[in-house]
Amino acid sequence: MIHVRDPIRLELLKNAFAAIADEMAATVVRTARSFVIKEAMDFSTGLLDAHGNMIAQGLCLPVHMGSFPPTIATVLERFKGQIRPGDVYALNDPYVGGGLHLPDIFVFKPIFYEDKLLAFAAAIGHHTDIGGRVAGGNACDNTEIFQEGLRIPPLRLIEGGRMNESVYEILRLNVRVPDKVIGDLNATIAACTRGERGMQALARKYGQDVLIADMNHLLDYTEVLTREEFRSLADGTWEFEDFLDDDGFSDDPIRIFARITKKGTDLTVDFTGTSKQVKGSINLPISMTQSCVYACIHSIVDPNLPTTSGFMRPIRVIAEPGTIVYPICPAPVAARGLTAMRVTEAIWGALAMMLPDKVFACGAQGDFGVTIAGYDSERRPFVLLEFLFGTWGGRPRKDANDGLSSLAVNYANTPVEMVEREQPVRIEEYGFRQDSCGAGKFRGGLGMIREYRLVGVDEAVLQVRSDRQKFRPYGLMGGQSGAHAANYLRAKNGKQSVLPGKFMRTFLRGESYRAVLAGGGGWGDPFSRDPELVLQDVIDEKISIEAAKKEYGVVIDLATSEINMVATKQQRQRSNAAE
């Protein structure tokens, strides 16, 4: 047990840290330039103590959570004894820096108070472009990291308040849209400065020693709370496997296998049995694999549990080097976000075995990454990068939310108007996809459809990272899987052709690309679904009359839009008997 002399103050400081981290996040949103960061909010902020332990995370991406400690560790090691006020450190490399993939640039600003290193303010931004073979930095068909863009090892971006012009210039030249990237990078630095001021204000108010002591207390306190949570769960081992369709090179499915062992107050997630690393760029760096674990476990505990390194202490992650969840340099990793989705889904699957009344069925998460890039008539480069968020799976007590980002990533969507204003594309359709939801007592969420037509330029490059064309999002407790995802290309003459899950191709003026997202899995037996809810879904055109009958055994009278109770009863009995 820990002994805190002033628990009230600890509580106040805990909330102050979290508030500072949130304020940092707000600074990023208000000062960033790209869609990815200011609209889709693909970034994170956090505060770390002087040893690199996380003491607060901004309300951003849960899967970024676990990645600050391993990355700051590489900075601390590299710059040991040389960290000075006014410095800002940066990195993006997954192998020498512990990073996530090259477009995610981490920045760390040491916070000094009275010449003593107090803490670090940290931020990650997912940048619109990082150079490399394919604009947008998320190509699936890279085969080594050198193709994926600029690798940034831990380095000093700003030294004692003076910008390292060389690094800035290299960055400026090596990305396609330097104004956006440098602007966004500076937004993350501004956020760190915000964090620095906040922490310095706290140090002034409470004194430096108190602050440092309470940061330690907070870590211990979080650990204690986490262990208490774990203690209340049953001991045991639970397993789950899910699959990725392929890596874009071969057709082999890729197995993600998670075994969760809970014993006493410790919890282990073991990925042994997961497929080997692949040729294509969907390998998931180990720091992100760990982050996925923390994000998933955090989703089943008390939401008020602080997001600090203390939470990570009772959790152990086991993965074999050379597997897709722990690739070895120089394996490509650009499109690893897809694998992160599947890893979280495998972990949630195992957690569902452990806590059947708590965990949702599988959603269709952030599998889709779409990049449309090229040059306008004046040869200025443009890059449209969007991660289409999917939909949730059915919940133990409720239907899924339709069209909502995965719990793991908390994306927002980019408004159609913004896209059309800034990019040479027209969004021809954006909406829900009827009948895509997995049937269940509580049905899965509807997938989305988004169709892009190239209108402003003659030619662009279209690159898509997607999955779930073969393996559908799973249902739970008798719920059905959600519908498959699909990709289509519509030629100028209207002729439609099918595209694979992962591809890169030339995109011509007048052509349109149609992203059809998978639906979420259902939870529970669909025949036990309240027929009134089924009727409402039909009225809302979320499901068709045919699906109501076939999937739910609910017969609806077309003319009156009412439930034919007799026919429904017969239908449900007949179907049950048939089984």
Added chain:
Amino acid sequence: MAAPVDPITVSVIQHRLLAIVEEMGEAMLRTSYSQILNSSRDFSTAICDLKGRLIAQAEHVPIHVGALPWAARSVSDFFAGDIHKGDVFLLNDPYHGGNHLPDLTAFVPIFADGKPLYWSINRAHQSDIGGATHGGYNAAATEIWQEGIRIPPLRLYERSKIRRDVMDMIAANVRHPRDFRGDLEAMIGSTHIGERRMLALAAEFGWPITLAAIEAVLDGAERQTRAVIARWKDGVYKGEAILDDDGHKFKDVHIRATVTKAGSSLKIDLSDSHKQVIGFINSSFPNMRSACAVALSYLIDPHTPKNDGTFRPLEVIAKPGTVVWANEGAAVTLATSHCAQEIMEAIIKALAPACPDRAMAGWGRRFRIAISGKDPRNGRKFIWHLFEARPGGGATSAGDGWPGAGEWNGAGGVKFGSLEVTEVRFPLFFRRHECRTDSGGDGQYRGGPGGSLELVVETAEPALGNTAGDGVRYGACGILGGEDGLPHRYILRSGKRRPRTIKTKEVGIVIRPGDVFNIESGGGGGWGNPAKRKKEARDRDVKNGFVKAKRAQPRRPRRRLHASGSR
């Protein structure tokens, strides 16, 4: 105003300058790690002043040197007022004074009385520069971001202290960081030797005399060049060269030069060249200027030093957005070979009738393979560049073209790697390496034969190959009635599969263990009417195996792919 210096001192200093840049080169050759540098010598050394005037260059890779003034200017401008003793600067970006990304350039300032006056410069072709493909040549590239890491003018050492994080960042972006660091240190060492020797020179003669002598050296080179040009016939001449393709949708990409010769001046107008293309044969501005300077160098007295004065009689006109001067962002990696060679070809073809005794027929085009794989003998990864089976040199009024002398842009400056060393260092076996019969273009003077090579790849697992080059449709140009050399022909034989012809711009060629390459490189172009070739020369060709017996007589000219001279 500089004081006049006696001509003996000027000559001594001129040769000292040359000795300095050559010593820089020797140091580089002895200390660099990569084969492309320590064996194939794909690097150049030079001294420029801060205004970017070329003071002296070693005779290494011509195409590097003509571009260095722009690089020097770029660094001088970027760091104006902020250059200190002990600083080392770097750049490679073709839109900031570089040729193409693999050519990394290091600069060390040389100070006189506390003021930076000169740059000691080393430009070296790195064996890898990151990007989509190993070895830097990405035939699939459609923009520069796919070609490697772009390095703007930057400071690597600040007052003798390395900026380690900048170094680490660059090294993290190349595939062989150990070799890369070794090569870069060799470059920096070589530039420091240049600095030291220049300071010693100044210490010996004093700065005032040294400076005045340097001006006299430049003026002398200008005088000599003008004297040569003045002897040619005035007029407006046109020449055209054509590239096979850009590896994407463009075929028959033309470069057209209109050269106006008046008195002792030349004006080269390239405006009528093909518009910018998609693939990596676009040229950056410095590379295009360099190609023009090289063309002129090939036409003047070989003993004239190549410096700023040499190129003063030259005016160049070109249009942005054309293949010879691409807009920022275009892919350019192959341009130091192609289209640089075609720029030279168009200019030399144009001027051939004006100075037939100086004009040289075309040298074979570049067609290189880079293989990346794993050496089964030690489990290490390797990247190998084909520098063997060099194409033939072009014929001149002085005689036949050199056999296997390489491409025009290097004109013999780039050596082919030793077969024995290559076999020791790479899992490769050279079954045959010889001159390719009948490949040189016929003429009064025959083009040099290309090479014929049979290469076995002895890896245990599949390796990957990329190619970069041109000239499987267009051979090296003959001039003044000489015939074109034979184009290249590369064939890959893989087990029982059908042999296939390798294209000049391919990425991701799968090379299986035991695969055999049959490489036949193009010959040089011929000079002058074949009917005028002496019988003894033809007999000698047969005896040497350069020409088959039945062909050892003048033939009816083949259909000419190129036309030379005025049109």
